Amino acid sequence: MSHPVVTLDDVLRILTDNETHAARTLNMVPSENAMSGLAKLPLLLDCYHRYFFNEGDHSDRWHFRGAQRLRELEMGLTVPLLEELGRARYVTVRPLSGLNAMTLALATLGGEPGSTVVTVDPCNGGHYATPSVARRLGLRVEFLLGQDPHDLDFDHAADLLRRVRPALVYVDQSHCLFPIDVARLVDVVRAASPSTLVHVDASHWFGLVLAGVIPNPLDAGADSFGGSTHKTFPGPQKAVLLTRDHDIERRIRHTQDYLISSHHLAATISLGIALLEFRDHGGADYARAVVANTKTFGRLLSERGTTVVAADRGYSAGHQLWLDTAADGVAPKLASDRLARAGITVNFMDGLPGFAGQGVRIGLNEPTYRGVTAADLPELADVFTLALRDAAPADMLADRTARLRDRPRLGAPVHDDTPLLSLAMELAAGALRSRPAVLEPA
Template sequence: MALNGRDKWKAMSTHSHETAKRVLEAVDQSGAHYGSGFPMIASENVISPMVRRACDSDLHGRYAEGLPGKRYYQGCDDFDTIETIGIDLAKKVFNANFANIQPISGTVANIAALKAMVKPGDRITAVSTADGGHISHAQMGAVGLRGLDLHTYPWDEDRMEPDVDAAAAMIRDTKPALALFGASVFLFPTPLKELADAAHEVGARVMYDGAHVLGLIAGGVFQDPLREGADLMTGSSHKTFPGPQGGFLLSNTDDEKMQRRLNNAVFPGTNSSYHLHHVAGKAVALAEFEAYGASYAQDTVTNAKALAEALAAEGFDVLAEERGYTASHQVLTRHGETDSGAGRAAAALLEEAGIITNMNMLPGDTRALSPSGLRLGVQELTRHGMGPDQMQDVATCFRRALIDGVDPAQVKTEVAAIREGFTDIQYCF
């Protein structure tokens, strides 16, 4: 018998309700998966309870086009307070004259920065994606979107950074409008001073994408781009800087025209609703970072070095041994021949063992989907209170899963047992 309209609607809404419940079930399962394992993806982090409260607030549904005190909509008085506090804190925490805290991601911050700083057809220099540059620095991303003529730096594979002399010569030769630095694979500080000098010499502006290392920079343990020649720094607010997902634009320019260009490039240039709940979350995260950021950044780098050393001692091929493996939150490991896909296989096996990582291209790899390596990050484990002793435990679990060939389900129970002691979020109010 055919269903009448009301029964049809009832059947549909029951089905829709089941679908919505199924989504929430998967949301909870994802939380449990990360919560009982070792989350080691270098671009991720967790938010504190106070940041979560800001993000899960009425602001979620609001708009505030413009800047504090200059809004298009009514109803923004309280949000003006929030964003003003956030901007002031961002200037303080990143030691900058100018901050825009509206971008909804690091990628959007980069798109806005390129809109403000270069014109279509301009030349730009950047790290190639094969050497660890981000997709937004490439033709497939923001650089292509802006119609820029991209030239990538000569790379020193041993030092895992631009070859300083060759890159400086290339910048002098290429004469870009913008020299962009920073990357997604980021073990060591960029030799920025020398390269920024070369860029400024030929009239280029200098942009530093600190998406990954923003918390380490603000914590004073990596490098200080705004004092080493960067005219503008962009970054994500949710990697080593442990806030909600979003982005920042930061500069020391006192040129009001440039400040206006940067603000306009964010709104109306690349955002309309700029996720007010996340702006509030960023403001809270900045306050927490002011209190705890220096020790969090230091502990993160200490843990990365401890993990690298422990993995090497367990028999893994850890990159950049001569330079002490790492000066950031990241560690790179090689699991087989170049382009062999060994990194993909290792990441899959580790996930079965409760360890969440990502495959990554290493020097020499040419195929992004079958690389030989892994990129590991310790910023999230650190935030859960793990220290160098636990980094040894993590390395032992890696060995048991990847070298000893222990059943991954068995390793997963060992991982979960270790993780049980480290569930609370630290370095926050």
């Protein structure tokens, strides 16, 4: 199979075209978010190239010295902020992604090969990969079930736990409108199988947890929690694990040494910047707005004739909405195509709990981060509905979307501090001017 030759000119053209398009687009994919320009800065700099293994700053362990001047940005910024906002005593920032964090948690806490782990059935929103990853690690898998896609059957959970005595209950919600009641589940686990650990994968809820908008799993009694940092939290594509238990922390550190080498120090520093912005520049307000905007947008779409799941329960307790566009006569892929032409990006997918076929999954997390407010939601709902029905020219709708896209958003000090902004721009310009001699013409 032949491929076209792509030159550096082509690369810059494609990137420029994408940036121009992105600047006019509202991304409503619930598993994605944006972050500030300042938080992106480390990805351009020397730190992107460096290993970092010496968390304890031992003089005889600087085998990789390139990160020696950067240690405080992981150990004095990112880790303490995660401990503070996550209400944890111990944190690891080694995982590279949500799936990598899942693998680390299962490998650490799931027991020896042949042990049993219990996780959420995909029909109730559990992640598609959890059973496969667990089985590849030699673990047996049983499922928590529910009366409907949004609730667990706690009586079934108690019976299951008493019967199989799992090493771990891994609570994961990949598709989620309402959070699992972790406190109630922990009570069931402690009564039915006291030696079983409980880990909560809060990837989709992470920003809401750090803001205190939904309960912290550690406060609810879980032994550990974690997940990716780019869904409801506006950070880099990375992941973390948090706990208050020293033995769990020790076991995680032992396991991660054999599963993760480079943990992408630049992304860890980006995460620290995003956490600092989140704590000091409106993170809690943003998280509350995400939940409020999601409920409101669900109602507005429903009022305009779109079938929105869980209308009887207020549509959502987080950032996601599920739309049954097929029930309204529009196939989910066609719905996605029409919305994309109008400058709105959504998911269409199989596997949404309660759907016989595909559904449309949308999120208000990134639009809220971009500055969409409650006052903007009727206009967004109008554009969204007209696009779904193909009831107005797509280019006109795309112009309306672009006007919604260009709003003030969650602030960071660099945005209003001219000297700081100038320094950041100098660093970025220096990185772009850097060109290794090996690539210079002879």
